[in-house]
Amino acid sequence: MAWFKRTDKGIKTSTEEKKDTPDGLWYKTPQGNIIHTRELKNNSYVCPDDEYHVKIGSKEYFEILFDENKFTELDTNMVSGDPLKFVDTKPYNSRIEATISKTELKDAVRTAVGKMNNLELVVACMDFNFIGGSMGSVVGEKISRAIDHSLKxxxxxxxxxxxxxxxxxxxxxxxxxxxxxxxxLALLDKAAIPYISLLTDPTTGGVTASYAMLGDFNIAEPGALIGFAGPRVIRETIGKDLPKGFQSSEFVLEHGFLDFIIDRRQLKNRLTTLLNLLKN
Structure with missing residues (x-):
């Protein structure tokens, strides 16, 4: 019965010597599928078992899009002021400082220029980790300056x-x-310079009501939440249950507000093909 009993020849490790598995080594999708984070990164942060697109930020999108992750970041030191002297649970300035320290981001968008499959491209990418990806003065100004760079x-x-x-x-x-x-963006359109808008999970509020829906091509990732007000607010306002899949990118595509949905693993090549078509 040695199988069921610890013997002198067995492996003995003291409690002090036992080591826990490092945090962040595995990722569990909402459907319960587990994948190693290294494999997830190599798969453009898409779980191969259920096609779930993990929420990522500008760092990961730049890695996916720019050749060899080489790019020049624009307006790197722009930080929000506090024009209204806003105070909630703590002053707005303090929250900005704490968020910068926590996320190592200056605000909710980063802008950069580089090459994607040898095509020059300006990219503005939002980061949800910075106060919910909220659109403030810095976000609007950095996007505007990125558009100016495209125009110039x-x-x-x-x-x-x-x-x-x-x-x-x-x-x-x-x-x-x-x-x-x-x-x-109207100036970009007048100059006949392509503008592609990629909507990811989630894209809501004033962002949806402005630049996110003004692309020459509006595209989205699978399963992304896209809308103005949230489903709960709409449900409580109209007093009715919402259709299945309401405000998902698939629902929005079906109702004519998107041009197509694109798998993140195909994003770089599909964008290259689209831009080459527009160029020719």
Whole structure:
């Protein structure tokens, strides 16, 4: 019965010497599938078992899109001010400082220029980790300047949206970014420079109501939440149950608000094909 009893020849490890599995080594999808984080990264952060697209930020999108992850970041040191002296549970300035320290991001969007399959491209990518990807003055200004760079150098522009909407701590200053970015995109259209908008999970609020839906091509990742108000708010407002899959990218595509849905693993090549078609 040695199988069921520890013997002197068995492996003995003291409690002090036992080691836990390092955090972050495995990822579990909402469907319960488990994948090693290294395999997940090599698969463009898509779980191969259920095709779940893990929520990622600008760092990961730049790695996926830019050749050899080489790019020049634009307007790197722009930080939000506090024009309204907003105070909730703590001053807005303090929250900005704490979020910068925690995320190592300066605000909710990063902009960069580089090559994608040898094609020049300007990319603006939002980060949900920075106050829910909220659109404030810095977000609007950095996107506007990225568009200016596209205009000046006649380079296509890609916007990757991931946002909870306008930043309430900046109130009207935040809402003004909708008009500013939309006006800049009109100049891009006038100059016949391609603008592709990629909507990821989630894209809501003032971002959806402005630059996210103004692309020459509006595309999205599978299963992304896309809408203005959230499902709960809509349900409580109209007093009715919502259709199955309401506000998913598949639902939005079916109702004519998207051009197509794209798997993240195919994103770089599909964008290259699309831009080559537009160029020719």
């Amino acid at each position: 150098n006649k380079i296509p522009f890609l916007m990757i949206s991931k946002s909870g909407g306008a930043r309430m701590m900046e109130a009207g200053f935040s809402l003004m970014q909708m008009a500013k970015t939309s006006a800049k």
